[in-house]
Amino acid sequence: MREATLSEISRAIGARLHGTDGGERAHGAAVDSRAVRGGELFFALRGRLDGADFAPDARARGAVAAVADRPLEVPTLVVEDPLRALQELARWSLRREASATVVGITGTVGKTTTKDALATILRSAGRKITATQGNLNNEIGLPLTVLNAAPDTEVMVLEMGATHPGDIAFLCGIARPHVGVLTAISPVHLDSFGSLQKLAETKGELARSLPEDGAFVSPVGVPEAAVGGGRAFGRHITFGDEGASLWASGVEETEEGLRFTVHAFGESAAVRAPVHGTHLVRPLLAATGGALALGVALEECARGLSRLRRTGLRGDLLRLRDDILLYDDSYNASPAAMAAVLRYGARQASSSGRRLVAVLGGMFELGPGAREYHREAGRLAAEVGVDLLVCVGEEAGWYAEAFDGEKVLYRDAGEAARELPHLLRPGDYVLVKGSRGVRLDTLTGRLKESLAVV
Incomplete structure (x- = not known):
């Protein structure tokens, strides 16, 4: 400002x-x-x-x-009303400083990774940007990001979260994005939205808020409501499998991170991203789509991704004492994200011959179907070969109901942090995932301290 x-x-x-x-x-x-x-x-x-x-x-x-x-x-x-004044001042500031292009990012999973990746690409390409810090993506965080932007900002990359219908439209009313990026549609906050269709309609408020000449980036296969109900855009970039505008091939995981080839509009570029988790390819594609919409060349997008550093607790891989590997994805969880991390962890543990220990906290705000969503994750944990399931918190007990292997239940993250180190063996692969309210970051912090390599 x-x-x-x-x-x-x-x-x-x-x-x-x-x-x-x-x-x-x-x-x-x-x-x-x-x-x-x-x-x-x-x-x-x-x-x-x-x-x-x-x-x-x-x-x-x-x-x-x-x-x-x-x-x-x-x-x-x-x-x-001071909150309304904060929002109105952000709206006024953007109109007063109309030179910045605003990118809005929403979706049920992958928003922060997409935001981090897009911001990194744009900085690498020499753009002066302001991006949402952490996940300050609500009616307070978004106007704060706008008002604390440097005066010479060329692009604002704004994450937009929602817990109720109308939330995204409200944030767009403040920011008025010209480019929109939708990361995914999957079950989250269903206690507030009531159905996946209503959730898709809410996320689709971003698409409906774009100007006629705006650009929209979205995954293939999402409900039509999530992409604006069939409205036209100045440019629409899709990502996903081959046949989309943007896709990846040759995906592999190395000790240094992800490697793959990105394809878009007849061009290809090799990507070497220093992040871990093959499920992260899709948010990296979403970010690349956003950068392409802003005129960044595909090769420059690939170079930018090589410099990516994600917001913490989202797929951090650490080697602890006794060759224990910790995959810390403890920031938050939804059914789709939980399934992706379980499958990823199983592949990594199997390929290196390690015992797989899954430390799972509950997934919050899933509405009447919450128990069955947890049971589905418990069944998946058994199917992919989790050797020890560690359930943390009351809701996590539902995982155990559908898991027929070795398991242990803890009341909370504090109890798990005290007891889990005694259950681990040399060479274990430990993945940690759960909703923010479970506070599994306290557990991973304890593991990093007690099992630090010295």
Whole structure:
């Protein structure tokens, strides 16, 4: 966000000035006083805590003013709803700085990997970009990303998440993307959406929000509702198997990462990506499609992927003491992602003659079918040859119901972190996957400490 005076900002968000004449200039935004670096607006949001209580700390750290629902003891832009003001300011900022092209990324799995890969490709190609940090992809995180973008940003790569119908349309109303990337459609958040069709319609809000000359990237075989219900685009790039606009051949895993050949529109390029997991090929293809839509050459896309570093806890492969391999994919889980990781782990363990230990936490927000989704994963674990199934948390007990091999159940990640090291053997291949709320990252952190190579 380029600097603007408090008077300009107050007009943009319909605020009343308190304790300031409006002449001070601000850039950027924060909702956590600890994130203030100097020059930002501090938005005092109400949640479990009242952000207004932290306005003095934000001011001491260099915030120019607070945006709050009442006058505070620091310079304040008084509004009815600080969250709505945050969103409105992001919308105003993008219209004011119309030079940046906005890419919206949504889907049920692979959003963050796709975002990381696309951002890496664009940086490698010399583009000045701003991308969503971590997975700040909601009604708070997206406007923060927009407002904290560097003024010379050429491309904004914005991840867009949804837990209810209308969420993607709302985020698109703020960001107005010109390029949309859909990563996948699979069962997640079904307790909120009710059905896979309604979920597809919600993800399809991205496609429906694009301008007529916009570009859309999507996997083959997804419901029509997810690609805008048959609407036309300026350019539509598909990815998946041969026959799509974009596909991969010769996929193999090495100790250094993935190797494959990417094909698009009659051209081919060799990819050497330093990430582990053949199930990651599809999000890498999605990112490549987004880059092609922005005019990046295929060979440059391949070069960019060679520099990829993913957001943590998403497919990190570490070698621990006693030659134990840990595949840490503990950030989150859905049925499709769980199945992909189980199949991948089974191939890796089998090819190297290792015992496969699957540490699985529950998958949340799956609605009435939650138990059966877990049982399906338990059956798959048995089919692919998991040697020891470690179930963490209450929902994970449903995996065990359908798994007829050796298994152990723990109440929570803390108990599993204490006990699991005693069950592991030299040379084990340990994969860890579960929903964020299970906190399996605490378990993997404990393993990395207790079994570190010294």
